[in-house]
Amino acid sequence: MDSAQIVKQYAVDVERVGLKHYRATSPSGAQVDYGQGEGLLTPVELLLAGVAGCAAVDVDVVTARRSEPERFNVHVEGDRVNEDGASRLSAVRVSFDVQFPDTPEGRQAQSMLGRLIEVSHDKDCTASRTVEHPTEVTFDHK
Template sequence: MSENSREIREVNIERLEARKYKATSLESGASLEFGQGEGLLTPVELLLAAIAGCSSIDVDVATTRRSEPEKFEVKASGYKVTEDSASRMEDIHLGFDLKFPDTEEGRKAAGMIQRIVKLSHDKYCTVSRTVELGAVVQSEVID
């Protein structure tokens, strides 16, 4: 039996000044600033952060049931390609650099990493699955 559900997720983008914006979650109220300029993540970097962050959460939740990591870093990278004056990202790569203590619990956590990274990619990470599967994006001007 297949289980289907649809839950809306929404953010609001507010212009703060030229090339600087604030994204706010309409559910939690959490926000972050982004844009173009010193000290700001660009929208493409936010996309990479969202992909890496989604899988990082999956891996973190599963492994820390066993042990706290000594090191937990994930690098997201990809190539920005421009064809016919249109840009997109391709060949996105996540590199997980995790280290757990040399204890029984730490070794158990470390032993889970490959499986959880694969499960995150194949099943759990909404962000990377959406990017890979594609989603319709509609834009409209509100009067």
């Protein structure tokens, strides 16, 4: 028996804006355009942004209570592989580049980074944990 319990459902609606151009809209009305073309993130880049963004939020929420960062950047990259004609990402790497001021609060926030990144990866980041674990994805049409 699966021990997972549904505690919240997430959803977005995707609308075609034009050829290879799509817009995802959340229930709150937030929107992001993506697709293929100038100035658009590809769907895979959007997936990587979700992984990096999830971890960034986890780390930022806690450290910002101590000190505002002087620099807060997250880089994420993944390797696309082909398995018998089917594509997927194999390895995904997330790298934080964060610097806090040289103050007691800033040093405290800086000292927390490693542990917060670890907790985000191991427990809190729904996006990266979903990518790492087998997840059933179903498609249908009307």
